[in-house]
Amino acid sequence: MAATGGTASGTQSVERALSLLSYFTDEQPERRIAELVELSGLGQSTVSRLVAALESLGYLVRDERSGLHRIGPKVVELAGVALNQSAVHRAGRQVAQNLAHELGLGANVAERHGDRMFYLCHFEGPLAPRTFTLTGRSAPLHATAMGKALLSGLAEDEVRDVMGPDYPAYTRKTITGLAGLLDALAETRARGYATEVEELAFGRACLAAPVRDRSGAVVAALSVSGSLSAMDLAARQDTLAARTVEYADQISTGLGFLAHAHPAAL
Template sequence: MPRVTARESAGGTQSVERALSLLSAFNEEHPERRISELVTATGLGQSTVSRLVGALVNLGYLTHHGRSGLYGIGPRVITLAGIGLNQSPVHQQSRQLAQNLASSLGLGVNVAERHDASLFYLCHFEGANAPRPSTLIGRGGPLHATAMGKALTSELPPDELRSLLGDQYARYTPHTLTSFDELSGALQEVRSRGYATELEELAFGRACVAAPIRDRSGQIIAALSVSGPLSAMNLPARQDELAMIAIEHADQISSNLGYHATVTALPH
């Protein structure tokens, strides 16, 4: 096996980092880019960007639309994403259940994990009364402004929660919780009733109910939510019903992951 010199190793690492920075320049706001835009977004030279983009196209990580001159994410990235998703035990145990629930309720049903200070969607199914033009799978979201985020962080110690999110949070609507004290109060309510709610805290006109999913040890590792437009969710009349449904299905996924809740008998 040929020996790799330090210079070759460093150069190879730099090329990988630069290629990944190009891929990272594609996001929800900019799903397609021109070479000039990639130069601006990454700070790399035009010749470097052109060379790396050509290699990424040849390998299937990017596609090139000849008429427009735009580049976009290629099929190889989608293949790798599917492989990673299918390896997730949470995704494996929740996918069919979430899909069936979305169909029966006519609402959106999502499953997400927490990745550092944001949530990460693993499953997303639309019901007839909660259509969306694009999937949420792979997207992130704020922990403080979503029912999913509250469910995911509901049992974090206060010091850990503050270290993770800080004291002040971004405001998305007038209903968003924007301080540590407000969030702490909301999480106390989540712990006491076993589910979290979201009412126009992230976006106007939408509501959500979420319940935690636990692993074998009892630790919260994911959350399941039922969501949709205010009119379809109708929380004033259906909150208890939808909360129980979310809890039951989250508990089923937890059980499939090996979690078994212990019930302590009350003294006579």
């Protein structure tokens, strides 16, 4: 019984420690102990002990001058291990980099986790510079071209199960209901790519194509993105679509997809 209690206590400590890491975000990359106490609802001594353990293991680092904590190098190391074990990341990384270089736009590879998309890699082109990486971030499926490309491989009932009937609006152009989303997915399947124009953020546009694995299932998406002026979809949509679809097919081939073996996927 004592061993069982010890195991339960140890599991609880692990859960609490990991929950503290989740409070470090792009919006709040640094935290004080007092903030973590307030956010977690745990006692001061418990949080201090857990933070000290996370520091000693390299999961958190402390700025000696400010006293603020931030994510440590061990998290980056583990993230690198996870990415390097991803077949999609291995097949897509160089392809996305080549696409960004050719078009001068941002190029991204993402996969679906539940009702969110998760960026596996991100490259900037000179026409779409960023001061931060999207790798590791998540975004809503219904408001992004990549999300629509990822959902395009699902049947209507599967889309309903994953997404539900209603979704939050990020701009006035965001799709907020199942009917509108299903229409967008039908269009995506018909032309082989999805578009997004100010549906997630003002002044931004994106075009994405699905990526398939050996079985023909949609397992990822490749996109090009940038400002409205850089993308210039009114004049360049056909060109951008052709290149993105071609590069997405390269990733699919790297994952073992054979188009002639899955004609229904074309």
